[in-house]
Amino acid sequence: MESISAAEIDEYLTQLGTKAQIAKTVLRGLDTAQKNRALARAAEMLVQESERLLLANEKDYVRAKENDMAEGLLDRLKLTTARIEAMAEGLRQIATLPDPVGEVMESFDRPNGLHIEKVRVPMGVTGIIYEARPNVTADAFGLCFKTGNAVILKGGRDAFYSNQAITEVIREALEEEGIDKNAIQLMEKNDRAVTTAFMKLKEYVDVLIPRGGAGLIRSVVENSTVPVIETGTGNCHIYIDEAADLTKAVPIVINAKTQRIGVCNACESLLVHEKIAERILPALGKALLEKQVEIRGDETVREQIPEAQAATEEDYGREYLDLVLSVKTVGSLEEAIAHINKYNTGHSDAILTEDQARAQKFLREVDSACVYVNASTRFTDGFEFGFGAEIGISTQKLHARGPMGLRELTSYKYQVTGNGQVRP
């Protein structure tokens, strides 16, 4: 890797930031129809230029294979005609969603005659730092563009040529629509020092959203001076209460654990009230083992499921992202809640119970973005919530919590109209 001096980094990022700031003011002036036309145009051109995208992706793919990238990651990296069509369809769908910008969220008059409106506005410039999935490039652009934000993307090195090609095609589409192409910019320097400096580009960037694994998110949180929305990691729990309907329990646990592994809303840990352990665990164990799930349990669990390994304390804090599940018996609802609040990541946790009072206590006391009664944690998702889009799942409490759609990419301002008022 060529090394790059601090002065060069500064110059490069100042340029990126300045261009984004100029684009931001252009985007703020676009109406919804203009934005939707540009999204449709970008979708159309991504499909038209499939050949170019596939060629660029091939370069990434060959290099990744040479570098012995794991099979699962290689699959995420790979573009196909169908995946390009899906990317385009994503942009078309964003075009159909209501535009949150300009919404008057509140409006009130003060006794002194001042009229105050709280109006939804774009954030301004959004930075997205992500890993090796090229579809994020089009997706993040679509969501930011629809909400009037200029976006600066820093994708993973492994998808560099793919991201570059996608960005180029979208910029060409914007130019054809007469819109500042710097509404989307890709950071093309892959030096770690540049990325770290980007996290401190406070003067130009209004919010930074990392999308990826725990390591990436930690690095952004630790280094950034730009406000960050943390997304992602999910050590999600399901607690099967003594008052659970056991016919619902097995399908929900199997769904939450196995419908898709490797996602943040998959179940990683199961708690079972000791009063029903004997009744539910054998059936549950059988169903999990049929799905090739490795079970790590406490003593009671291992009595009921002989195939289970012994769980260590560390297991309860793990986000496996794999066919592994920790299982623990608890003596009470209170113990379940305390365990979850100790080990969870504030993402999604569920109780299975037919007792309303116990359900309400769980909903109130478990400190997570999404809390469930009698449903799979896999529903924590912008599409499943009906937002029509998703930029990520926030696990922090500031600004946005849980699935983030278009609205969560906006801020607001107060517009105050008077006729000469001064403060006494």
Place this chain on the structure above:
Amino acid sequence: MESISAAEIDEYLTQLGTKAQIAKTVLRGLDTAQKNRALARAAEMLVQESERLLLANEKDYVRAKENDMAEGLLDRLKLTTARIEAMAEGLRQIATLPDPVGEVMESFDRPNGLHIEKVRVPMGVTGIIYEARPNVTADAFGLCFKTGNAVILKGGRDAFYSNQAITEVIREALEEEGIDKNAIQLMEKNDRAVTTAFMKLKEYVDVLIPRGGAGLIRSVVENSTVPVIETGTGNCHIYIDEAADLTKAVPIVINAKTQRIGVCNACESLLVHEKIAERILPALGKALLEKQVEIRGDETVREQIPEAQAATEEDYGREYLDLVLSVKTVGSLEEAIAHINKYNTGHSDAILTEDQARAQKFLREVDSACVYVNASTRFTDGFEFGFGAEIGISTQKLHARGPMGLRELTSYKYQVTGNGQVRP
């Protein structure tokens, strides 16, 4: 100052954090009436214990005088019986405000039968880092307590004994009400290393709010890994448009500049359309000079106001917090907007004009928390906005922008109720 080892810092902060986490769960379980009673009790006891507070404050005051603290700061530090009564009254007022916690912000059903409620919840643990005004101690407690947040306070060294006494009295009031006194904790170690470590106490603290000068805020933004809400600095502008009603202009400018200096919503910079410079500047200059305001202007300004100094580029970016005002003439509304967006701090900016279209353009394009037409920037304030309370003025776009009242100290969670739903 005694020095303190990394291990001691870690142990001290872990203890503070753990206590706050326990208090947080207690606070979440209190109903509005319980919270209001405790606020009333704390108010009552602050007044009862005035003598104790005044004695503690005297220790701070004497030390501050010995250290040659500036007159203005000494005044902010000073407690009097009247100021203690005002602190208590602040708590009583917070008790009368509606409790935002538990509000169902949205509620919707999905086609698969899932019922989703978006419910307002406390943030959890709030950290407040502030400077030498002891009244902030009671104030920050009141706002956090009413919103169900445990608060950890780090006040300025200079007010240490005052803050300690206020905190003790409030903790005694909480104990009398049977509520975990760790709902309020004061960091009693004044070592800088402890404060820096506190900013990284991510495991225990959900949000950090710095209240103070630009240096304090910068330090928190640069060091914190806990999400921060930036408050404060205001380089506020007033632009007098060519279509301004000049009879409104002079009173508004005088009010925004001189009604109170040293506050973040005071006007620091004035822009005047060149077409009306000759008509407005002489009268305005006279009024400002009468109020002892030093004027720093461009050439046109100095022709009209001979007493004005020459403004440098640097003047336009200054938050004087003093009887100084930079004044510049501009050739167009567009130039005014561009100048403001370049030099402002995203706080409050006003246009004076009778032209609706020009007013709308200004409201839309100036990128600040609060934008005004024909009113003083001094109205950017939680009380003036009718929020009944204020924890600060946010100048960032994430989470909260502009005056922050009780609602801005809350987060939300999604409560999802099903009857066995799994994801297909």
